[in-house]
Amino acid sequence: MGMSSEEIKKMASEYIMNTYGRYDLALVRGKGALVYDPEGKEYLDFVGGLAVTSLGHSHPQVARAVADQALKLVHVSNLFYTEPQVKLARLLVENSLADKVFFCNSGAEANEAAIKLARKYSWERYGPGRFKILTMENSFHGRTMTTLSATAQAKIHHGFEPLVQGFEYLPFNDLAALEKAVNEEVCAIMIEPIQGEGGVNEAGEDYLAGVSELCALRDVLLIFDEVQVGLGRTGTFFAYQQFKATPDIVTLAKALANGLPMGACLAREEAARAFGPGSHATTFGGTPLVSAAALTSLETILSPGFLDQVVRVGRYFKDQLKELAAGGDYIKEVRGRGLILGLELTFPGAGVVKSLMNRGFLINCTMERVLRFLPPLTVTEAEIDRLMPPLSAVLAEEAAAAKGNR
Numbered sequence: 491m492g493m494s495s496e497e498i499k500k501m502a503s504e505y506i507m508n509t510y511g512r513y514d515l516a517l518v519r520g521k522g523a524l525v526y527d528p529e530g531k532e533y534l535d536f537v538g539g540l541a542v543t544s545l546g547h548s549h550p551q552v553a554r555a556v557a558d559q560a561l562k563l564v565h566v567s568n569l570f571y572t573e574p575q576v577k578l579a580r581l582l583v584e585n586s587l588a589d590k591v592f593f594c595n596s597g598a599e600a601n602e603a604a605i606k607l608a609r610k611y612s613w614e615r616y617g618p619g620r621f622k623i624l625t626m627e628n629s630f631h632g633r634t635m636t637t638l639s640a641t642a643q644a645k646i647h648h649g650f651e652p653l654v655q656g657f658e659y660l661p662f663n664d665l666a667a668l669e670k671a672v673n674e675e676v677c678a679i680m681i682e683p684i685q686g687e688g689g690v691n692e693a694g695e696d697y698l699a700g701v702s703e704l705c706a707l708r709d710v711l712l713i714f715d716e717v718q719v720g721l722g723r724t725g726t727f728f729a730y731q732q733f734k735a736t737p738d739i740v741t742l743a744k745a746l747a748n749g750l751p752m753g754a755c756l757a758r759e760e761a762a763r764a765f766g767p768g769s770h771a772t773t774f775g776g777t778p779l780v781s782a783a784a785l786t787s788l789e790t791i792l793s794p795g796f797l798d799q800v801v802r803v804g805r806y807f808k809d810q811l812k813e814l815a816a817g818g819d820y821i822k823e824v825r826g827r828g829l830i831l832g833l834e835l836t837f838p839g840a841g842v843v844k845s846l847m848n849r850g851f852l853i854n855c856t857m858e859r860v861l862r863f864l865p866p867l868t869v870t871e872a873e874i875d876r877l878m879p880p881l882s883a884v885l886a887e888e889a890a891a892a893k894g895n896r
């Protein structure tokens with residue numbers, strides 16, 4: 491017999507550092523878009539491990555790849571070559587505008603690598619003094635000291651000052667502000683093509699095209715943080731493919747190995763050349779185990795018809811959300827592409843999340859008022875149809891309650 495929900499929660503409060511505002515729910519297993527608590531209650535999962543389990547839970551081929559590789563070779567360090575790692579790097583390069591890949595273990599680490607690479611590139615071409623990286627308001631790039639300094643959100647900085655120097659924050663989707671800010675000290679611009687944690691905010695097409703042009707003109711490296719929106723989430727393998735933008739560096743993590751920890755920093759040759767032996771490293775980067783999981787995951791995402799299905803189902807879901815928005819004045823906006831969708835409410839969304847959880851649906855709320863939907867990319871229209879009536883009912887109830895409390 492496994493532990494009960496109550497036992498797990500009690501033990502967590504006793505032994506685990508209190509860094510997460512967790513939902514009142516323990517989970518023990520999952521299959522596809524479904525997860526189960528210790529008492530056997532079923533939940534339909536529209537959180538997807540925060541855009542991580544893109545192929546759903548317990549994906550048979552990924553599980554098989556992990557099991558087979560675990561019985562063969564888990565880790566040897568990057569002192570040696572391994573087959574899964576080189577095959578994964580080739581797959582990423584052949585399906586992107588990048589030429590080289592650095593593997594690591596998380597989104598923050600992928601961004602650390604990108605930041606170091608941009609600084610090194612600039613140092614070698616122009617010498618010291620050209621080190622600044624421009625990032626956007628409401629961005630999210632990670633929780634290490636450097637990536638939280640790159641993140642332009644006061645609530646994430648609070649209490650950790652002094653921050654790492656060399657970052658300047660600019661309004662998102664404001665090309666004129668960016669043009670003004672690019673000076674002799676700037677070596678890179680870092681952008682999420684769709685801000686995930688920041689509330690599912692999409693970059694404008696003209697904006698990103700302009701940013702890309704500006705970067706090319708001034709030899710400023712363009713870094714796309716696709717940790718959340720890359721690898722099929724938006725309906726294309728990379729989000730940048732939907733824009734007239736040619737990033738020099740692209741960072742990945744979340745969905746890369748469908749739940750095993752892995753990050754990657756992809757770069758075009760010119761930039762990648764700035765790193766040499768000893769420039770950057772990490773013990774666990776690209777182990778045969780996680781590489782095997784990633785290889786199988788990405789082959790699945792790239793298999794014929796898979797991304798078309800993401801586009802089709804994503805459009806269906808967005809249409810449903812728009813219809814819902816048309817029926818209630820408590821929804822401000824519906825945003826997103828593919829299967830990263832956001833519903834901005836006129837009131838805080840925590841109660842909606844909680845009520846839906848009680849009814850067997852997991853969703854997430856970010857920036858206090860934005861319901862964020864990140865289901866597995868394999869989610870079906872029938873599963874979306876199951877969510878919509880309770881979502882609609884709960885929104886109406888919570889909106890009324892919010893009005894009453896005012």
Ligand SMILES: *Cc1c(COP(=O)(O)O)cnc(C)c1O
Nearest residue numbers: 596597598630631632686717718
């Ligand atoms: C989640 C996220 C990160 C941080 O990734 P970790 O794996 O938690 O370090 C960075 N950038 C974006 C856009 C993210 O969504």
